[in-house]
Amino acid sequence: MTLNIxxxxxxxxxxxxxxxxxxxxxxxxxxxxxxxxSDKGDAYALERANDHxxxxxxxxxxxxxxxxxxxxxxxxxxEKYDTELVVLAGYMRIIGSDLIEAxxxxxxxxxxxxxxxxxxxxxxxxxFDYGVKVxxxxxxxxxxxxxxxPIILQRSVPVLxxxxxxxxADRILEQEHKIYPEAVKxxxxxxxxxxxRKVSIS
Ligand code: GRF
Numbered sequence: 001m002t003l004n005i006x007x008x009x010x011x012x013x014x015x016x017x018x019x020x021x022x023x024x025x026x027x028x029x030x031x032x033x034x035x036x037x038s039d040k041g042d043a044y045a046l047e048r049a050n051d052h053x054x055x056x057x058x059x060x061x062x063x064x065x066x067x068x069x070x071x072x073x074x075x076x077x078x079e080k081y082d083t084e085l086v087v088l089a090g091y092m093r094i095i096g097s098d099l100i101e102a103x104x105x106x107x108x109x110x111x112x113x114x115x116x117x118x119x120x121x122x123x124x125x126x127x128f129d130y131g132v133k134v135x136x137x138x139x140x141x142x143x144x145x146x147x148x149x150p151i152i153l154q155r156s157v158p159v160l161x162x163x164x165x166x167x168x169a170d171r172i173l174e175q176e177h178k179i180y181p182e183a184v185k186x187x188x189x190x191x192x193x194x195x196x197r198k199v200s201i202s
Contacts, residue, residue: 001030002030002031002032003030003031003032003084003085003187003188004031004032004034004081004082004083004084004085005019005031005032005033005034005083005084005085005086005087005184006033006034006035006036006037006077006078006081006083006085006086006087007019007033007035007036007037007045007049007086007087007088007089008036008037008038008039008074008086008087008088008089008091009036009037009038009040009043009045009046009089009090009091010038010039010040010043010045010090010091010092010093011040011043011044011045011090011092012043012044012045012090013036013043013044013045013046013048013049013089013090014090014173014176014177015089015090015110015176015177015180016033016036016045016048016049016087016089016090017048018176018177018178018180018181019033019087019089019180019181019184020033020048020052020054021181022181022184022185024052027181027185028181028184028185028188029185029188029189030188031085031184031188033049033052033054034054034055034081034082034083035054035055035056035057035077035078035080035081035083036048036049036054036055036056036057037056037057037059037074037077037078038056038057038058038059039058039059039060039061039070039091039092039093040058041058041060043058045089045090046058055081057077059073059074059077061093067096068096068098071095071096071098071099072098074099075098075099075102078102078103083103084106085106085107085108085184085187085188086099086103086106086107086108087107087108087180087184088107088108088109088110088142089110089180091109094146095107095142097144100142100143100144105141105150105194106141107141107142108139108140108141108142108152108180108183108184108187109139109140109141109142109147109149110137110138110139110176110179110180111123111137111138111139111140111147112124112137112169112172112173112176113126113127113135113136113137113138113172114134114135114136114137114138114154114156115138115140115147115148115151115154116147116148117132118130119146119147119148120146120147124165124168124169124172125165127159127168128159128163128164128165128168129165132159133158133159134156134157134158134159135156135157135158135159135168135171135172136154136155136156136157136172136175137154137155137172137175137176137179138151138153138154139151139152139153139154139179139180139182139183140152141194141199150194150196150197150198150199151197151199152183152186152192152199152201153179153182153183153186154179155175155178155179157171157172157174157175158171186201
């Protein structure tokens with residue numbers, strides 16, 4: 001049985017690429033990305049999808065009379081592709097309650113900080129400016145809050161004396177590209193159990 005994945009994107013799509021690569025090289029078995037949905041027509045992630053023979057769909061948020069209408073269209077697209085897991089990869093929108101209810105504990109996100117520290121935008125800059133000595137990234141299920149859902153995996157990286165915001169962000173991104181495929185693999189293998197805030201891995 002192949003598990004059908006949809007990836008939602010807004011931009012460059014390097015996390016999308018790492019998941020594509022790890023499906024293609026067999027690290028994530030029995031899964032296929034059926035569709036990449038973007039809220040930006042010019043997202044580079046759409047080109048990546050195209051390069052790998054994956055359908056890319058641009059859904060224009062301004063074309064459906066508001067957030068509810070837009071998300072209804074997103075949901076329609078997810079259902080059309082028999083989506084079983086939704087992966088947010090640099091998708092710059094907050095997911096509304098209708099989508100969350102339709103895919104409870106089946107929507108994942110990656111955040112470039114060790115949650116619950118540095119929620120929201122520019123997390124790497126927040127961490128760098130704060131002066132933390134350890135930074136990192138988090139894969140979590142998506143709930144109604146922003147970056148608040150149950151945590152699946154986290155990975156830490158050191159902050160070095162010579163770091164700039166960019167070198168730190170690069171070090172974090174390298175780890176994102178490892179833990180996101182790892183989390184997707186665990187989901188596909190049905191090894192994640194959610195109990196309240198806790199995600200246990202079997
Ligand atoms: C990543 O840093 C991710 O953690 C955050 O947005 C960025 C997306 O990068 N949610 P990419 O589009 O996957 O390259």
